[in-house]
Amino acid sequence: MDGRVPAFRKVLVANRGEIALRVMRACRELGIASVAVYGDDERDAPHVRYADEAYRIPSTQPLPYLDIAALLEVARAAGAEAVHPGYGFLAENADFARACAEAGIVFIGPPPEAIAAMGDKVAARRVAQDAGVPVVPGSDGPVDADGAAAFGAAHGYPIAIKAAAGGGGRGFRVVWDAGEVAEAHRAASGEAERYFGDPTVYVERYLDHPRHVEVQVFADAHGNVVALGERDCSIQRRHQKLIEESPSPAIDAATRRRMGETAVALARAVGYRGAGTVEFLYQDGEFFFIEMNTRIQVEHPVTELVTGIDLVKEQIRVAAGCPLSFDSNVPLLGHAIEVRINAEDPARGFTPTPGQITTYRAPAGFGVRVDSAAEPGFTILPQYDSLIAKLIVWGRDRDEALTRLGRALDEFAVEGVATTIPFHRAVLAVPSFREGTFDTRFLERHPEVLEGLAAAAGTAASNPAPADPPAEPEVYVVEVAGKRFDVRLFPAGDARPARRSRPRVSSSRSGSTAPAGREDLTSPIQGTVLSVAVAEGDRVRQGDLVCVIEAMKMENEITAPHDGVVRAVDVAPGQTVQIGARLARIEADGAS
Template sequence: MFKKILVANRGEIALRVIRTCKEMGIKTVAVYSTADAESLHVRFADEAVCIGPPASSESYLKMSNIIAAAEITNADAIHPGYGFLSENAKFSNLCEEHKIKFIGATGRMIDQMGDKANAKATMKAAGVPCVPGSDGIIADFEQCKKVALETGYPVMLKASAGGGGKGMRAVWKPEDLKNAWDSARQESKAAFGNDDMYMEKLIEEPRHIEIQIVGDAYGKACHLSERDCSVQRRHQKLTEETPSPFMTDELREAMGNAAVKAAEYINYEGAGTIEFLVDKHRNFYFMEMNTRIQVEHPITEEVINYDLIREQILVAAGVPISGKNYYPQMHSIECRINAEDPYNGFRPAPGRVTTFHAPGGHGVRMDTHVYAGYMIPPNYDSMIAKLIVTAQTREEAINKMKRALDEFVIEGIKTTIPFHRQLMDHPDYVAGNYTTKFMENFEMK
């Protein structure tokens, strides 16, 4: 087992990893930018190393600084959390070169699944259902027109190196294709330095449902059931729940089996997520794989009583998994609390937190690095807390979330708490009748 793990991240996920390490008797090293000097992950780690100024490119994304921090503190492993370098093949390989265990996917696996067009080809070969569309990268606009006709409108153009909704365009009729092609490529080039595009059939009334998987170093994988992530704004998830209100036992079994098949086909090692689009007829299609821990992992932990961070560390240390699949025993909902103003287009709202009171009680979990007096920097993602509730039924979970949101007090900044409180009363959400298009018609009151 590892003696010391460096956590190459910040905020709530860094604190989350540190907590499990402490429970396992493993020493921890926090890294931080000058903007994060007062963050709780710095305070609760055994050691802390400043790795640069506030800009991510000069701190949390600066591979040489992180490797140096691991070497001077004699860390024998690095946990990357999510975001930043968690799905960076070069960094995974760099850790291997320096004989530091990267607690995550190998560089080969990240390369194989990180590029969406390659991932789709791999999943097709594995026998996992994929959305109809182009076979890999589209060479030019002439081929784009041909693939669109073969696939049938509506279609979705996607950036091969994409993420966060950038480089994506829905096209409903042929005369709009050229403009969508040009603008998507320009956006992708600006965001990722790469304008390669591929095309998929546009799935109407889609649900975004993902399957949590874990694979070990011996070729074995299991699934930990699903999470419904369909409530999104600009392709960014706002809330998640498990089990999905749209799921049936048959669909859960089929999607779980497909996810395990995908993981074992690539000999996947570690925790990961196979993400699917599910149409209104409950046909499901592979969308992408995240080769890391997910923001929303706590809801899975709560319904099956399972520490995913601990499992990541065990797998990285060479411990085999049981191979048993897990199914939700309760119902859990997560609300992402962001420092944003929901009454003003969800505009980011960094600043100093003057008052902070976290909700509590049975079945309430709070993952956060924020406290009264903490200064939320403008340099990073605006998520400042995750509020997770767990109950016997979905109705009980919604009522518990309402109560917890009413108890949650953050002053000094704007947050998305009012949005989540209204969401919990929305008739379509309460009925479980929502898709990825839900937020297009949602208005704050």
């Protein structure tokens, strides 16, 4: 069952960070060599060091992991028979799957036709309806702002405007009344264009107290399709998951069976193969299909702990033509919970905090798993996702899992960047979470969670400048024809190998040349300005939007700190700003 897969000798992992390491470890257990790829700023990254071979991606794109031609060039140069895309980047890109096939390389994932069918959320709704899967009431196709307003008038508010080509909370806006439709449509469509290259949006009824429950499915090329239980992903910020668990505290055995059967029917309807996740909203005893993610999920370890199945190894086996190593009678044992440790400051609205990690100590012990690529000296880069680590715990029941999670969070130490660890500790203390009676609006219903973190933070710097790591002996990293090699130099008469030095990265913090005063609005993050909402001479009130800055795949609204008049605007859309850079000067009312 866990033997080697002779069909593949070498697999290229077209991703980075913890998921790249996760795939490479699965390859090693299967006796398959792994190939890492990296950009110019990741020559010494953990996934690069772990792989059997590593190549710099021959791309000039800002995000080289998106360069299909360059990735396939590396795959051919390395002699890889297959590519595993991980999640994110190109994992749900039908064009990438087709390009792999055309190059004679196996794409470890579903067929491109299935990716395309489920990747367009409007088309996916139609497929689901044809397969008898219940869907949230919504538009029959794409809508403009007027169409969204008409749907709201007909069905009532709130409504959700959603990217047709998207997922992961991108291109998603909730509209509570007719006056918000135009701005929400503009924001959702613009974000969809930036993330997915497609501004198309559709509209659905917005359920106001649902659980977000998803079913893990697996299919092979021999006609077998199996559901492996559900995960509850209802604790979210900005429609993006923070805590996931299995089984769901809200689902009974009969509902679990119906959800599983529905998910299997949908997978069969699109000729699915490999690992996939069918996502539902569950409210008042009913569940509705919202989307299918045609890849391995960030939260897949939750299912692995309750089933005992290595989902990534199963992906590789299925892609190599093997039948599933299990059937529909897989027992679900105990309870598993995953929390995402992100480089974000929950005391400041989950503001991203890129920078260098100076201290990293992961928890351990029975029932504790940590998936991460972090280490002391590791740099959280602003152009990528903010994920530092995934902490997953298992217990014989939910109470034991929660107790173990609290212990593990207390052991987890990350310094140099602000993280979501304090947030997870605070959530554990909320009775509705411990009782399992929460929904997707948990943070809205419990403002005391973030208010308490903000109060505790006080005036202390939430993202202090990291200290330089201690000096260590050097190693040289060289590239020959794009392939990475480590070169270690041994001092004369010293047979000990030099330890690998960690990269010294200068702080990303910089500000304007003049010290900021009360009237200066400065950037709390490093990122790219997406839009500017004010002009010189405008009057603003405290909390009014000044600009939107994208950092680490998140849009961050920067608001006026006080009432006043805008005397200068220092940024424009498309401009990159550093932490501390002045964005605008706002003369406070009453200032002399």
